[in-house]
Amino acid sequence: MSEGYSGARHGPLYDMSGLGFTPGDLVVVTGAASGIGKACALGAAKSGLAVAVWDMDAPGAQTTVNEIASNGGTALAVTVDVFDEAQVVRAWDETLALGPCPLLVNNAGPRSVSQGPFAGHLLDAVGSMECVARTWLERCSDVASSMVNISSIAGNLQGSGKTVSAFYPTAKAGIAGLTRHQATRYDGKPRVNAVAPGITITPRIEPMLAMPEMQDMVSRVPVGRLGYPEDMAHAVLFLLSPAAAYINGVLLPVDGGVTQA
Numbered sequence: 001m002s003e004g005y006s007g008a009r010h011g012p013l014y015d016m017s018g019l020g021f022t023p024g025d026l027v028v029v030t031g032a033a034s035g036i037g038k039a040c041a042l043g044a045a046k047s048g049l050a051v052a053v054w055d056m057d058a059p060g061a062q063t064t065v066n067e068i069a070s071n072g073g074t075a076l077a078v079t080v081d082v083f084d085e086a087q088v089v090r091a092w093d094e095t096l097a098l099g100p101c102p103l104l105v106n107n108a109g110p111r112s113v114s115q116g117p118f119a120g121h122l123l124d125a126v127g128s129m130e131c132v133a134r135t136w137l138e139r140c141s142d143v144a145s146s147m148v149n150i151s152s153i154a155g156n157l158q159g160s161g162k163t164v165s166a167f168y169p170t171a172k173a174g175i176a177g178l179t180r181h182q183a184t185r186y187d188g189k190p191r192v193n194a195v196a197p198g199i200t201i202t203p204r205i206e207p208m209l210a211m212p213e214m215q216d217m218v219s220r221v222p223v224g225r226l227g228y229p230e231d232m233a234h235a236v237l238f239l240l241s242p243a244a245a246y247i248n249g250v251l252l253p254v255d256g257g258v259t260q261a
């Protein structure tokens, strides 16, 4: 194929309520206006959870909320830049007006190709996940049950030296370390795990799909396609759920086996 990747952009999104979620429990999903975060938000709502849709893109967050509401779910849009601690604190105030929050998906992060200061992007990527979790636990330690951080195969299972900026694999390896720290810090309340997506077809990746390098990557994935946001959402929701009650501190690659090939 010379014209670029021609696969579908989305996969099926399953109802995962059978994994033991308590209907109506609240989950915060950061970066939920688009891509993986949006799939997590839609999947969580489909599985019976109430969803706080956190994003700096206010209209995008509202679109996610409207989609959830049109399917009979409950959701609230919260406009927040998670790289800014004061905004994160305000976002928790707004969110917790809905009630206590036992579940968190820490997904938002800078683009892998972002240029500019290494240290600033590193702080944004890792520091924001630490900040969102820390300020959550300051308010909700009594109910906190499970959290999933979005890492990457980059930096943990592959080098990605030709395709992304230096801060990105450094940050994603840092998020794996942060996850292990959090998983052992709080005696499993909450359990904390990480998902490491392989290349996933989201708006930030779509402009690159026509590149020959992308075709080459597709050809190396054992299952024969790139990831869908929904593939990531299923893994996130499983780790978040009571069905994963004895899983704590893992980094789960969701990459079609590319890092094993």
Ligand SMILES: NC(=O)c1ccc[n+]([C@@H]2O[C@H](COP(=O)([O-])OP(=O)(O)OC[C@H]3O[C@@H](n4cnc5c(N)ncnc54)[C@H](O)[C@@H]3O)[C@@H](O)[C@H]2O)c1
Residues within 6 Å of the ligand: 030, 031, 032, 033, 034, 035, 036, 037, 054, 055, 056, 057, 060, 080, 081, 082, 083, 107, 108, 109, 110, 112, 150, 151, 152, 153, 196, 197, 198, 199, 200, 201, 202, 203, 204, 205
């Ligand atoms: N797409 C991939 O191939 C891939 C692979 C590995 C890991 N990831 C990780 O998955 C996560 C989501 O990526 P995606 O591909 O779904 O991206 P995306 O661009 O489709 O969506 C990201 C969302 O996060 C929001 N966001 C970004 N910075 C924010 C901030 N400071 N505060 C609040 N919201 C913010 C954006 O507005 C957007 O709605 C990222 O952490 C990314 O590093 C993606």
